[in-house]
Amino acid sequence: MRVNIDEEACVGAGQCVLAAAEVFDQRDEDGVVVLLQEEPPAELGEAVREAAVLCPAMAIHVQD
Amino acid sequence: MTETANAPAKAAFPDTRPAGCPFDPAAEYQELRETAPVSQVSCPVGVDAWLVTRYEDVRSVLADPRLSSRAASPSNHVNTEADLDAPAAPGSILHHDGPEHSRLRRLLTPEFTVKRIQAMRPYIADLVDQHIDKMLEGTEADLYHDFGLPIPSLVICELLGVPYADREMFQAASGVLLKVDITQEQRLAASGQVQGYMAQLVMAKMANPTDEDLLGRLIQRATAGGTPLTIEELVTLGISLLIAGHETTANMIALSAAALLQHPDRLAELRADASIAPAAVEEMLRYLSVVQFGVFRRVVEDLPIGEQVFKEGEFVIAALSSGNRQESVFGNPDEIDFGRNASAHLTFGYGAHQCLGQQLARVELQEVFARLYTRIPTLRLAIPFENIEFKHDALVYGVRSLPVTWDAQA
Ligand code: SF4
Numbered sequence: 001m002r003v004n005i006d007e008e009a010c011v012g013a014g015q016c017v018l019a020a021a022e023v024f025d026q027r028d029e030d031g032v033v034v035l036l037q038e039e040p041p042a043e044l045g046e047a048v049r050e051a052a053v054l055c056p057a058m059a060i061h062v063q064d
Numbered sequence: 065m066t067e068t069a070n071a072p073a074k075a076a077f078p079d080t081r082p083a084g085c086p087f088d089p090a091a092e093y094q095e096l097r098e099t100a101p102v103s104q105v106s107c108p109v110g111v112d113a114w115l116v117t118r119y120e121d122v123r124s125v126l127a128d129p130r131l132s133s134r135a136a137s138p139s140n141h142v143n144t145e146a147d148l149d150a151p152a153a154p155g156s157i158l159h160h161d162g163p164e165h166s167r168l169r170r171l172l173t174p175e176f177t178v179k180r181i182q183a184m185r186p187y188i189a190d191l192v193d194q195h196i197d198k199m200l201e202g203t204e205a206d207l208y209h210d211f212g213l214p215i216p217s218l219v220i221c222e223l224l225g226v227p228y229a230d231r232e233m234f235q236a237a238s239g240v241l242l243k244v245d246i247t248q249e250q251r252l253a254a255s256g257q258v259q260g261y262m263a264q265l266v267m268a269k270m271a272n273p274t275d276e277d278l279l280g281r282l283i284q285r286a287t288a289g290g291t292p293l294t295i296e297e298l299v300t301l302g303i304s305l306l307i308a309g310h311e312t313t314a315n316m317i318a319l320s321a322a323a324l325l326q327h328p329d330r331l332a333e334l335r336a337d338a339s340i341a342p343a344a345v346e347e348m349l350r351y352l353s354v355v356q357f358g359v360f361r362r363v364v365e366d367l368p369i370g371e372q373v374f375k376e377g378e379f380v381i382a383a384l385s386s387g388n389r390q391e392s393v394f395g396n397p398d399e400i401d402f403g404r405n406a407s408a409h410l411t412f413g414y415g416a417h418q419c420l421g422q423q424l425a426r427v428e429l430q431e432v433f434a435r436l437y438t439r440i441p442t443l444r445l446a447i448p449f450e451n452i453e454f455k456h457d458a459l460v461y462g463v464r465s466l467p468v469t470w471d472a473q474a
Contacts, residue, residue, distance in 0.1 A: 031173025
């Protein structure tokens with residue numbers, strides 16, 4: 001699985017961090033999403049997909 | 065006036081919760097979702113709007129940049145005195161779109177990151193405990209005024225750097241500003257009062273910005289970024305945060321208590337295992353949908369939704385409470401079920417304007433859910449359920465007061 005994020009679109013809602021803290025964080029300076037793992041392991045797949053669904057800015061894209 | 069000359073009257077915007085259950089959204093929504101998920105309604109403000117009731121459509125509408133927040137304040141459809149053509153005030157984050165909205169939002173997001181809010185958790189937990197301790201000195205309280213309201217008020221005042229001693233004025237003013245049926249005069253009087261106060265505070269902070277509070281950091285951050293905020297922008301931002309921080313969580317605390325006390329089985333689950341508090345909070349946010357009238361937008365560029373095309377200049381209402389009760393997304397949607405995953409609820413909105421303070425609201429509610437019911441296991445209503453007064457006329461739904469009692473603790 002490969003994750004892409006769109007920093008421009010991100011509105012700093014933090015839903016991604018709640019769903020998958022191993023994969024997403026937020027920058028201290030502006031709250032924008034930080035991708036911690038571009039290719040998260042399969043066991044995090046469900047959490048990452050949930051983050052993508054919850055993100056209000058549709059800023060998270062997941063490819064299998 | 066002949067019958068044939070009349071176009072069929074549009075249905076009125078459904079703004080009344082059903083008589084049977086004060087926790088359910090307006091009864092019309094269920095049928096609309098099934099038979100006319102995109103329909104036209106006439107709004108109290110005097111215009112017609114498209115009413116979008118299905119979960120997926122609510123999300124699409126709220127995420128679409130072809131719909132503007134600028135003139136159409138989130139709830140201007142239910143405010144009969146609203147001026148839909150009024151320009152957006154500088155700094156009014158709810159009313160700006162595109163780059164101007166992003167600029168304001170980005171200045172605030174660092175204050176509300178998951179990490180930042182988690183760091184406030186011990187302080188919040190402590191506040192909740194202190195208020196419970198105070199309640200336990202007696203055997204009755206008003207769960208709205210003595211508990212629900214002071215906790216988020218203290219938190220937002222502390223975060224913003226607003227002296228808590230001045231709270232009575234804000235609490236009164238935000239109560240007025242969030243009512244549906246106020247006159248323009250009442251609105252101006254209440255907002256004038258808060259504005260005058262906030263202007264003084266902002267000027268003092270501008271003269272001496274500190275790292276200690278949000279307003280001070282906001283001033284410094286904007287200046288460092290090369291586009292300092294004006295006094296007018298800071299006043300508007302400060303007021304928006306103060307009001308949003310006061311009323312929303314306060315209503316959720318008291319309203320969810322009213323609902324849980326009517327559902328003793330759910331309450332028992334929560335008492336048995338406080339670690340389910342986060343899931344319980346999401347479920348109650350979904351079930352209660354306190355932003356009860358949905359979100360109002362204006363079309364700036366034609367867009368298709370379902371079978372319809374929304375035309376430039378038309379209005380659209382995204383019915384959050386309806387989407388939150390959609391069977392295909394949340395099975396058995398009219399039941400409270402802590403076992404479900406409710407986190408995709410629409411209560412905080414969706415799209416670029418999704419609630420900025422949602423992580424703060426979550427932590428406040430989680431600490432309340434995990435503590436209140438375990439520390440006061442005999443908590444119960446002190447009046448018959450039928451006598452509870454609900455805020456049917458407020459943009460944020462809740463109870464006017466919630467008298468409760470409990471057995472004296474040894
Ligand atoms: S959920 Fe989306 S908008 Fe929110 S911080 Fe994560 S990427 Fe950004």
